[in-house]
Structure formats: structure tokens, C-alpha cells
Amino acid sequence: MLLDELVRTTQAVTSTRSRLAKVEALADLLRRLEPGDIPTVVGLLTARPRQGRVGVGWRGMSAAMGEPATEPGLTVSDLDAALDRLLAAGGAGSAAERASTLRGLTAAATEGEQAFIAGVLLGELRTGALEGVLTDAVARAADKPVDAVRRAAMLSGDLGGTALLAITGTAAQLDAVGLVVGRPVLPMLAATAASTSEALEVTGEASVEYKLDGARIQVHRLGGNVRIFTRTLAEVTHRLPEVVEVVRGLPVQDVILDGETLTLDEDGGPRPFQETMSRFGADAARTAVLHPWFFDVLHLDGRDLLDEPLSTRLGLLGRIAPDYRIPGEITADAAVAERVSREALAAGHEGVVVKAVGSAYAAGRRGSNWIKVKPVLTYDLVVLACEWGSGRRAGLLSNVHLGALDPAGEFGEPGGYVMVGKTFKGLTDALLRWQTETFQELEVRRTAGTVWVEPVTVVEIAIDGVQQSSRYPGGIALRFARVKRYRDDKTAAEADTIQTLRGLLVPGGARA
Incomplete structure (x- = not known):
């Protein structure tokens, strides 16, 4: 299939x-x-190509x-092959090889294809083809029940492979997809609420648990073999030897655990998120230790627990890993939840996170059974530039560049x-129209996709x-980040400072 057909479809979806x-x-x-293109296309549509991250950043792109x-002349297979070459490039001369591969790929691409390729490689493809919509589309294309497709996708952790099975296989084959220890499943997600009392009104009696600022992990143990996966299902076992050691010491044979891991300071408090992620992604020497905290168990010694109530799962988790369970209390009392x-x-x-005690584990889905409650941090920043939108936002200034005052x-x-x-x-439609008019009046220069103001x-x-980020000075x-409102009651000289924002890197640092 020509890549142009895929691009035109994403434009129609957007x-x-x-x-x-x-x-x-x-x-x-x-x-x-x-059939061979189905998993590839599903990966491209979700900006998760089968090769994973191939190491292309904004500057390289x-x-x-x-x-x-x-x-148009590029095919889906051409793009897939180029990603293979980018992934394989390594060693002396690899930078030049990767640059040559990228230049050759973009030179053969039309303007729309170039934008699509950049979106895929940078993980910024905004087509409106969220996985839920794409899952429904797979069911429609395969003429299979959407619930069967959704369950197979969440239990396999592979929407592309599920799409291939649904479209080319039988209903019985699709229904046979089950939970397998050692094969990651999509994690259950949480909705949001402004307060614990608001969350409890939705969940009823709930387990109110600490929301850690760590890295989500899913840990599988089959006998003595332990494997650890991220929330995107990438395997990171070799990077977390301390977590492997903890799980090997649990009194179980087979288990699937859901939780978080984070670095702790000398007093046992959490270190900044970026420190956890830096250690989490390290293949080299490790100076910081990651501590695992578990909040759910999906399988235990031959027993699948996805459809068991949370109260049952927490009871089992408390029995097998009491020292590594995330702190929390079960309550229906708003005062207790707030405490x-x-x-x-x-x-x-x-x-x-407020979790209904009677809820099953809805892998891969965001519903009302888990609700996170976090204080919202708001800051007044200054608009430096704005990028032209695409798809439904074509012709409108959309993506806002944000600056903090440096007095x-x-x-x-x-x-x-x-x-x-x-x-x-x-951004509402009204704000998009306002931005487009206002920022062009404030324009000082522009590039192909951006108006500087x-x-x-x-x-x-x-x-x-x-x-922490090396991308910005x-x-x-x-x-x-998300826009709350424009402040015509404030001048740019009253904006929040870069020093205030940097204070958030320090535990107990500045807050709005």
C-alpha cells in the first residue's frame, strides 16, 4: 500500500x-x-512502530x-524498511548512516508524508486515532465483536497482532487469547477528579492509595524467571536488578504484579521524577537504588485475577508482598480519604488514587473505577510563538510555545x-480563533510552520x-501542560519565573 493512502486516511480522521x-x-x-502490512500500519497509526523508538529526535528530524x-511513491513497506535500518545502525559511522537514511526517506516523501513520518518518529502523531477508536475499527473491519477484540488486545498487549488475528483468523482463535505469565498486558488507567470526595461519589467504598511520582512497572515471575515491563510494554528487566531480587524473594511461584518504582532519598522520601527516569533508563553504572511499590496482582500461582474484585486482589497482595504494598486505606468516608x-x-x-473495591482489572482502559486526585499546579507564562495546526486545526494557530520570566x-x-x-x-475553538487573529497581529517573524510573536x-x-531537560536553555x-485561560489582567513582567519552575525539581520546592 502507498504511504499516501495511510496519510490521506489520517487526515480524514483528524x-x-x-x-x-x-x-x-x-x-x-x-x-x-x-495481511503482512496490518501490524505495521496499526503501529504507525498509534505512533508506536514495531521497531519501537529508533533514536530520532527533533534536531535529527x-x-x-x-x-x-x-x-507520492513511498509505500508502507518502504517506511518500515527505513525504520529497520535506523534501528540497526550502530557503531562507527552510524550517525552519518542514520542521517543518510533519514534524508533519503524524507526526500522521497510528499509534504504530507514528511509530516506523518515526523509525527511517527517523534511520537507526536495527532490523528484522533486513539487506541480505543482504532480497536473499534479493527472490530468493524474484521466483523468481530468489539469486546472480543478489546479483550484480546489488552491481554496480548499487542493491538497490531490482535488486528491481524481478528481480520485473518476465526472468532474462536480471537477468544482463545488469554493472560500469559511473561507476556505483558496493557495497564489499567485512571480517570481524574478534583477532590477525594468527588471521586468517592463515583466509586463508593474504595481503596485510597498514595499516587507515587514514579515509573509504572508490570512484573512477571514464572518460577525463578522474572521479567519487568514499562507502561508501554517495553522490557527493562536488565535495568532493574534490585526489583528482580525483591520479586524473586516473594513466597510465590508464578505472579503478575502491577506497581511503580522510584528512587528514595536518605530519609526514605521520594526523589524527583526525573531522577527516577534517569536511573530507570540506565544501562550503565547505577548509583541510585529503585524501590518497588505494588498496588495490584493480576495472576497468582495459576489463578487469573483480572475479573476478581479489587478487594480480593488487595488481600492476596497483602499476603505475598506486605512490605512492598503502596500505602492506602479502604474507606467510604470522605474525611478519611482526605486525610x-x-x-x-x-x-x-x-x-x-481512589479505586472502587468491587472493580475488576480493566486492562488497557480508563474508566471510573480508578480515579486519581492530584493538586493542580498553575503558572502564568508568556507566549513566545505559535505553530500552525493540522487536520481539523488547519489554518489555525494551535501549538503554543511557552516562556518563563528570567529577571x-x-x-x-x-x-x-x-x-x-x-x-x-x-484550547477551545474560540481560543483557537482568538489565537490565530491575535498572534498574527503580534507577529515579529515566521518560519514555515511557526509564527513568532x-x-x-x-x-x-x-x-x-x-x-530536567537539555532541550530548553x-x-x-x-x-x-495545558491551557487554562489567557490573562489579560497581567503583564508579561508579572509572569512566573524560571527560578520558580526550577524549584519544582526539589522535593518541597516552590508551588503555585
């Missing part, structure tokens, strides 16, 4: 708000694929972009602004925190 229309467009694409091809939340925050954690000139000119991130989230507009941004990047 341009509509109708879930039904999205599903039908994707299902039509899936029906036209050769930008450097490779040249004049686009005038006519647990305060204790979690006082201990340096993010907040709490002392620690990272640039005194009184200037230091870029700390971007966001396109939280006078730094005079203040925007209130909600974030989950910051993390201030050494930090915002985590999960």
Missing part, C-alpha cells in the same frame, strides 16, 4: 469529530491492507527535512523569557510538574 466517521475511515483502510517529493490524601502530599507524593538573566538576557515547553491542549501575552498553564521542561 478532520472529523465524529467517532463513527473515524472508525469507518480506519476500518476501510484496514480492509484494504495486505529537522536536519533531514528537505524539499518534498511532488508525487490519606494529605498524608500522601506531606510525604512528598503526587496525591492519591536576573541567569539563562539569557535580564528580563527576558526562557522557553520551557509547548502545548496544544486545553512579541512576548507580551500571558497565559495561565496547568502542569503536573517539571522535569533553562534545563527544565513542563510535564503535561
